[in-house]
Amino acid sequence: MFNKLENRYNVTLLIFSLVFVVILFRLATIMIVQGEQYREQAENRIFKTIPLPGARGEIRDRYGRLLAGNRPSFTVQMMKNEVVDEKINEVSLSIINILEKNEDKYNDEFPIIFTEEGEYVFTYDLELQAWKERNDLIDVDDARDAFEILRRRYNIAETDPIEVQQEFIKIPNLSVPISIRTWKFTEEMRKEQWLESYNIRDVETTAEEAFQLLRTRTYRIPEDYSDIDARKIMLVREQLRRQGYLQYQPVRIAQDISEASVTEIEENIINLPGVNIAVEPIRYYPEGQLAAHTLGYLGKISQQSEIDRFIRELGYLPTDIIGKSGIEHSFEETLKGADGSQRVIVDSVGRLISVLEREEPVPGDAVHLTIDANLQRVTEETLEAVLKTLQVGGTYTTRWGSERLMGRSGVMKNATSGSVVVTDVKTGEVLAIANYPAYDPNLFATGISSADWQRLMPENERDPLAPRPLQNIATSTAIQPGSTFKMIVGLAGIEQGLSPEYKILDRGFIQVGGHSFGNWLWNQSRSTMGHQNLHQAIADSNNYYFYSVANGYDYGAGRPLPIQMNMDILTDYTKRFGLNDRTGIEIDVPRERSGGVPSVENKTRTVKAMLRNHLRRQMKLEDLDETRLDRTPEVLTEIIEEIVSWAEENPSRSVMYNRMIELGISEDKAGIYTDIAKYSYFNQARWSVADTMNFSIGQGEHSYTPLQMTNYMAILANGGYRYNLSLIRKTQSYDGTNTVEYPPELVERIQLRDYNNLDEINYGMYLVNETGTARNYFRNFPIKVAAKTGTAQREGKIPPIDEVEYLKRHLRSFGVTEAAVEEVTAQLMEENKDNPRYQDKGFAMREAIRTLNPRANLDQFKDDYDNYSWFTGFAPYEDPQIAISVLIFQGGSGGYGAPIFREIVAEYMGLNTVVENDGSIIENRLTR
Template identity: 75%
Template sequence: MLLEKLKDRYNIIILSFSIILLIILFRLATIMIVEGEQYREQAENRIYKTIPLPACRGEIRDRYGKLLAGNRPSFTVQMMKNEVGDEKINEVALNIISILEKNKDKYNDEFPIIFTEDGDYVFTYSLEIENWKIRNDLQDVRTAQQAFEVLRKRYNIEESDPVEIQQQFVKIPDLSVPISIRTWKFIEDMAREQWMQSYNIEDTNMTAHEAFHIVRNEVYKIPEEYTDLEARNIMVVREQLRKQGYLQYQPVRIAQDISESAVIEIEENSINLPGVNIAIEPIRIYPEGQMAAHVLGYLGKISQQYEIDRYIKEQGYLPSDIIGKTGIEHSFEETLKGVDGSQRVIVDSSGRLISILEREEPIPGDTIYLTIDANLQRIVEEVLEEVLKTIQAGGTYETQWGANKLMGRAGPMVNATSGSVVVTDVRTGEVLALANYPTYDPNLFATGISITDWNNLIPENEKDPLAPRPLLNIASSTAIQIGSVFKMIVGLAGIEQGLSPDYKILDRGFIQVGGHSFGNWLWNQNRTTMGYQGLHQAIAHSNNYYFYSVANGFDYGIGRLLPIEMNMDILIDYTRKFGLDDRTGIEIDAPREKSGGIPSTEKKTKTVKAMLRNHLRRQMKIDDLDNTKVEPSPELLVQIIEEIVNWTEENPSRAIIYDRMLNLGLKEDKASIYTDISKYSYYNQARWSVADTMNFSIGQGEHLYTPLQVANYMGILANGGYRYNLSLVRKAQSYNREKTTEYPPELVERIKLVDYTNLDEIKYGMYLATSEAGAKAYFNKLPIDVAGKTGTAQREGKIPPVDEVEYLIKHLQSFGVSEAAVEHKIFQLMEENKDNPRYQDTVYTMREAIKSLNPRVNLDQFKGDYDNFTWFAGFAPYEDPQIAISILLFQGGSGGYGAPIFREIVAEYMGLNAVEKDDGFVIESRLTK
């Protein structure tokens, strides 16, 4: 019956329509009832949009309220991920990049595959590794572990534990070692692998070309109608959207600080750019440019893993947020950040704003008030630069307070290209000025620094540790000997032990200690002496002979003991009192601030052991082992070397050492050679000697202190023995001034002295140094009495050329070898030492090749010598100390060349540069005249 009815065409049509109607009703019920809430939310989300409002970063001001870091409004291109359909994303991305490029605006490009001029596809990660290798002369090194080992040997690091080696690398200025000791891979290689795995690319060894097309074709499915260049521009945007993850409601910053012309074009094309929005966001601005750059620091993108963990995962930052990387910007990141707000708006189908429903205002970050005096800071920076350039030219530095010829004995000091000055308030420990030269403009980093600008901040010769480094905070990161600036501590220790300041020691020119002659500087220069001098004159004239005697507790002038007890424990104790073995407590660069270092027996022994280990590793071969006693192997050789090194503290007799060498398995002739080397060149030198005390007493040897530490030391001398932590921050204040957090001076202690009036004896000697002795010429026109001390720190060694291989090739003829012979020898050495990572270093192998062809050659004979460091430190005014100053000039030659800087700072601080105007008394520095 039913089948009969179905034969009727009319019934079939009715049945079909009924079924279709039922399906529609069922689907409608599903949409409205079962999935109704979900679709309602989706509909609302297409109408309602929540736009985050970034908070203004807190300002940074000087102690008097002068703006040093603020904000300005800027246009930012944002894209809302959930507002752009998959069918439109490619077109929108390409259009927005085209507009930005046409208007020459920068955009966030983090897609890690680029095209070279030759059309090759290259991972940016690989380029970073190659550039790092080039900067460190490691082009021929294949693996990360080999590079690590080559650097360890290059810098004479004796530790065998990779963790300890890394810690030593950190102490080397501007040396970064981007190698994971856990995986023995380059950090950039690990980042590349992580990026590929995030796209489910299992073969992390594939080429950039292969990876590019997998991402293009299989992940983003970009149609073939787009060229690879267009596809990359699309992927630049999609990479940014992808990093946003599940936070689709958060806009992604495509570009920041774009031009008005780009804004107009984007607005005019808004109908073709769904999901794209122009927002006004604050951009960091440093109105004083380079001034106080190392104090303020700079900003950058969240990039390192620890930054991702700390800021994004723990504190809820957006991946596109900018954070403080150095200086106050880094140390007070959470204080300066503020709290982002939001606004809920209604938009049309094209994403255009219709109305604002509600707005939660962002809360700006707190304002940080520094201890820095901006006017003084400006003067300090200007004078530091002027004096350095005068020294380089060998010219005359002249102001109303004096004129001084700054010419080295051998001519202009052309390498005097860097320096640092620290000025502190001796009554509080507050830093009034901290200047380094060269410096940089932190505005370059506000929206992301360009490659060109970054390269301009990198030294041309990275192998030269004293090459100008604009990003280096010399004041906190450079620890070196302070020379004669240290002598006041030795003098204080002497009179604290009971030596009268009036006790005079006869300067006989030099003191012979074994095979070493320790001369007074005047004797070394022209073979004259200073006669009888007490403490005051010895400080004023920087009499080495006097301090040699005091430190050893022996009057070398008359050949008898001084009437005091003196030893190294006492000297080290007084050195520590002045904070020279500790960090200064300053708020910036805390992890990287050098803590300096006081010489000691332990440190010397460690150094000697390291030198012995290096020597044995270079000289001792497997062939030196007697195969009738032991089974020679590289592992056994390492064990034998370590055993020999471990005898250093014991320092056995020669006979015992020789017997031990034989027992270790060395051949008799080799055992004799290594016995003499170990005994007489190393073991005997490991113990502390009179010669070491001589060097200690005049600030040479292993003394290592920073300009910050020296400024703190001067402050303690000046203020009666009160030791403060140095500080850069006075207070933090909320934007509405309802909350203020004070950072009062931190008094660590009043150092323990037998008699605090002994400090007056030291200060008087420093006063004489600037009023009667050698430094008088720099201060004879200054109407303020000051106390200061010159210091000259020796810098041994040769200046490395930019390209060592090029240098060697240039002088092959002078070295007495031919290029063909050297090439053949290099090939031979590399073949014989395939397993030795050191021979992966081109420079090392080439030097070894030349030396093997001409063993007597001096390969460094055509390199320039380093000049001495210049120190000048002291306080002012002499009678009522208010400020302490430390000055360090790289390769500045004479210690006195820092005195003009000292003089000009005192003149500015004391108001001597003020001028009288008709409308009243106005303080005006020479910069603003």
């Protein structure tokens, strides 16, 4: 035996035999001796990893008051790797039925629904149809045509699709779901992608066909389930399917469910394998609508850009909610918490046995705003109250005054929107931003319903001034400043050496060619203001004075002023006050309008856009000489662009006529188009005295936002210091260990020859409320303020919700019959298939009526727009602390913003706080 052991082969064999015997012995022990114990553990103990979502960081005001926080809520989760295949249909249907019984919302993104008539419809088609209806494009099937119609409707001069798309982004509440790469509606592309994900490559597949394919081929749902129940099953299974290889991650079936649903699910948990009830933080806004546009709202990851950034780059889950606007969007990565996890053992019915390990979630950082919640509340309440008073021509009453708010033409029934901005003049911090109407961001916390979303849409999408609750007017609406701009003209004048005491005689109006430029008092009552200096002219808003200063000519005396003045000087001073730049505010960065200071270049660009639109409407293929070129839409477009390109050169009529002939325009039409381009457009592209007149009183091509106007007021008040506006004071980690401060950002002290000249301007603004246009609003007010009224012209007619219906209703007044109009409309649409504008039935019908009766006034039954109302300034006058701008859509007169301005100053200065004899402090809410 020992000899055999000397053989290495035998030794190896012996060792393996011993190991094998040990393994057999251990196996026998496990299976026979301890088999029952291990069987029980295998059947009754399940290891699970439960994700623990990190709470979203809080948003607080400058004093720590909570504006956006989190509350615990119950979420229904389903783990894909724990669902038994045989029971998936039964479990899915049971969960949805429980939620529906208790009226709880659940995540339903399955894109096929049933109508009340029992039809199968793609939600993509419904979304596209609704968008077309809102934008009056119901009969436009081609995405490129729809894109072109919108470009023309919004008077966008650019023709490059990328540039046009960038201009669309700047238009408040306008979405253009069109891909310029494929020239398809994005909803069409989403439908194609969804069908492709199920290997359905026929884009013509109907909703019913797709549904049945998925039911029978993909999910193999038995026939004993109805289609309604099958859809409930498929909406759950599709969510599980989207999870892909991340089977260990739970899928949220529903969030923020009721206790009734929680109880019922827990009672039936043994029959619902893979289902789990988790407690997750849900965003909530304790103050409801307060500062809604500043805070922003949340939404599901949906756009391709969001998928690329948040899911692919940052590792978000497809079911995560992200910030879509406001601070929630701009500080998404700061507010987003880090998820934790908990590894546990549960029994077969999901009951917790023990916790093995736990990784705590990390809450997101808190964002502390510059907003004062109390001032914000008073600002919003006052704005709403004044607007509603204006709409009925009522009396607005507080302890500081009582005013009848009625325009000269009656009630301001369309004064339904407005905005107010309040800033600290010494730091650029924003103390309040109010927009009316607003919305409750709580609606978006777990995904907004279609019904709630529709209620936030404007009733009349075709009316750009219709109330839009989601629109942040303060950042996105740039309009003419009216008389609030006059201080810049006055400052430029005295900076050039004009004495503030120099008086100009107001003679009522100034005649420039065929135009009469009158002072507002002359236009109103044929009265004049006599001799006035700078201070008086600001106080009384004397157009005549500022016409004279801007042109460097004393029209009252008929002689030049003793200063040099030109448009370069005026635009230079305008830009110094930041009116051509963005304000630096942290929200709505892509959509914040940067304003627009008028210039020769801007005017030329506008004229070119107007000529382009005119030629596209009027020039037809028949106007081209078919013996010299092909009559195609592409050739016609090239000819129009060539004509437009002559704007800067503005050649003589004879040269232009010969060029028209050379381009291939027929001789009988070349003269007509030459005169249109030369006399109606090119000659108007040059800067004229009339343009300077409009510039001087804030009309014409000016366009500034409430944010820009407030910053302009702050620069006047603080001695010429220009700050970037800011909404953020600091961000802070949940445990306070990491704080990032956001100090004020001084851009520059604007260059002035003498900073004392600002005092001259501010004194004129002080007189506005003492003896000038706003004196009636501040008679009983104890704080001296400096302010300026402004009225910005808004010309045009309010478009009806449905242009076709409007035209049909008034056909008799237009002197035409419905049958004739329908016939000509159909003919025009057929003859102009290649012209996107004629695919708009409303436009085609208008052209048809004009063809039948050229004298018909098609807009005579539409209401006129009222003017914008501005009231801007700062307070207190002696020691400026806050700057304020008030903008009211269709408010008629600038003075109507004064009560809002006044109540904000009262709140800021503590005038609404009452101290009792016992020393207690109470808030004296204003009586209205």
